[in-house]
Amino acid sequence: MIVAYESGPELGRTLPGLAGELAQGDEVIVVDNGSKVSPRDVVAEHLPAATVIEMGENAGFTAATNRGAAASSGDLVLMLNPDAMPEPGFGEAIRRPFAAQPDWGAWMALVACRIDGQKVVNSWSNPVHFTGICWAGGHGEPLERVGGKREIGVASGAALAVRREVWNQVGGLSEDFFLYQEDTDISLRIQAVGHRIGLQAEAVVDHDYDFHSNDRKWFWLERNRLATVIRNYPAPLLALVAPALLGTELVLLAVSAKQGWLGAKLKSYRDLIRWLPRLRRERAQIQSARVIPASQFADLLTPDLDSPLIPEFARKGLVRAMLRTYWRVVRTLLARR
Numbered sequence: 001m002i003v004a005y006e007s008g009p010e011l012g013r014t015l016p017g018l019a020g021e022l023a024q025g026d027e028v029i030v031v032d033n034g035s036k037v038s039p040r041d042v043v044a045e046h047l048p049a050a051t052v053i054e055m056g057e058n059a060g061f062t063a064a065t066n067r068g069a070a071a072s073s074g075d076l077v078l079m080l081n082p083d084a085m086p087e088p089g090f091g092e093a094i095r096r097p098f099a100a101q102p103d104w105g106a107w108m109a110l111v112a113c114r115i116d117g118q119k120v121v122n123s124w125s126n127p128v129h130f131t132g133i134c135w136a137g138g139h140g141e142p143l144e145r146v147g148g149k150r151e152i153g154v155a156s157g158a159a160l161a162v163r164r165e166v167w168n169q170v171g172g173l174s175e176d177f178f179l180y181q182e183d184t185d186i187s188l189r190i191q192a193v194g195h196r197i198g199l200q201a202e203a204v205v206d207h208d209y210d211f212h213s214n215d216r217k218w219f220w221l222e223r224n225r226l227a228t229v230i231r232n233y234p235a236p237l238l239a240l241v242a243p244a245l246l247g248t249e250l251v252l253l254a255v256s257a258k259q260g261w262l263g264a265k266l267k268s269y270r271d272l273i274r275w276l277p278r279l280r281r282e283r284a285q286i287q288s289a290r291v292i293p294a295s296q297f298a299d300l301l302t303p304d305l306d307s308p309l310i311p312e313f314a315r316k317g318l319v320r321a322m323l324r325t326y327w328r329v330v331r332t333l334l335a336r337r
Contacts, residue, residue, distance in 0.1 A: 001068040003061050005033040007082040008042050010208065014085045015046035017206075021091030027072050031055060031064040060178035069172055077167045081158045084111065084205040093203035094161055097149065105166035105195025106187070109159035109203035110146055111136075119143060122207045124199055125152035126184060127302050130241050130327060131248040132229040134184050135307035146201045153300040155197050157183030159205045166195055170289075174231075174282070176275065180217070181224035188232040191300055192290040215264040218256070223268035227275065231283050234294035240330045244323075255311070295334040303327035 004011060011030070018028065028050035030043050034057040043050050053071060055064055069077050076098055080086075090109065097107045113122035123136035124146050134154065138146070160183060170189045173182045187197055229238070229245065256265040272279075290297070303323045305315050313319060 001029045002080050002082050003031050003064040004039050004082050006035045008039055010083040011039055011042045014082055017085040019047055021086045027074055029068045029071055031068040033064050034058045062173040062177045062182050063175040066172045075164045077162045077164055079157050079160045083208040084158045087204040087206055090203045093200055097200055103196045104198045105190045106162040107198040107200045108155035109205050110201040111156055111158045111205055111207045113207045113209035122209050123156040126154045126156050128154050128184055129305055130301040131244055132225040149198055149200050151196050152199050154184050154187040158207055177224050180220040181228055185228045192292055194291045215261055218261040218264040219268050222265055223271050226272055230279050231286055234297055236294045237298055298334055
């Protein structure tokens with residue numbers, strides 16, 4: 001399942017790679033989010049048997065993904081970015097955990113990209129800091145450091161497979177997210193109801209990745225980060241990290257003002273406040289379905305801010321030591337409950 005928005009060139013690169021990885025009975029669904037130029041011709045050229053669904057407007061990545069999943073009938077829901085081209089062997093490898101890892105509710109492919117012409121890791125997971133900040137794990141690392149399969153806490157949605165019964169159990173993606181952080185949110189919800197998440201590194205996609213930001217992106221990232229925390233964190237954990245969350249918001253206000261996206265940050269607060277009535281209902285549903293204790297949920301989070309995209313002062317030295325100490329205290333208190 002691919003969600004497209006003005007993605008003609010990307011589909012022209014990805015679909016031929018995907019075509020060679022399909023098995024008999026596989027469904028390919030391309031959901032278009034109101035592109036000015038429909039992707040139908042591109043899809044017909046490379047995958048004429050694929051289904052194209054026209055949303056008619058940009059309803060957001062999350063709503064379009066849910067629409068595509070509802071239109072499919074397979075036992076495995078595979079989310080694939082339009083710019084994530086499957087490499088040879090992807091199809092067989094991404095199917096393998098379905099039978100081999102029955103405790104995995106979802107698993108991601110190894111996402112590669114090119115930096116200065118060199119093929120490296122884009123993401124082998126999406127680590128989540130206890131303040132909700134997340135990033136592409138292993139970004140820039142040599143591909144040779146990754147192999148086989150292993151359990152991870154949170155997966156990237158660039159190439160993510162979810163068992164159909166698990167997808168239905170957690171209700172798919174939250175459509176209110178629109179874009180960004182939806183993979184973090186669904187990963188936490190899948191783990192909270194007792195399923196594991198894994199990395200299947202033998203399934204590789206070549207992601208045409210280039211990090212860039214603008215006000216709209218910062219708005220979605222920041223609003224959805226806080227929404228993810230509010231929806232998913234068990235009450236004891238949420239209470240214990242509340243001081244750190246407040247401190248993080250003060251720092252981000254200063255950083256956003258310095259970098260020129262303060263307006264987007266303030267808009268994220270406004271939108272989050274409007275969302276609060278729904279968030280309370282969503283939180284109640286998610287927490288009532290959770291089967292793991294708060295201490296086990298905390299295992300999914302990290303105290304280290306290891307992304308090179310995060311300012312260095314927050315990643316090293318005194319701040320790093322303080323965050324680690326804070327997290328040790330939180331983990332100790334959670335273990336006593």
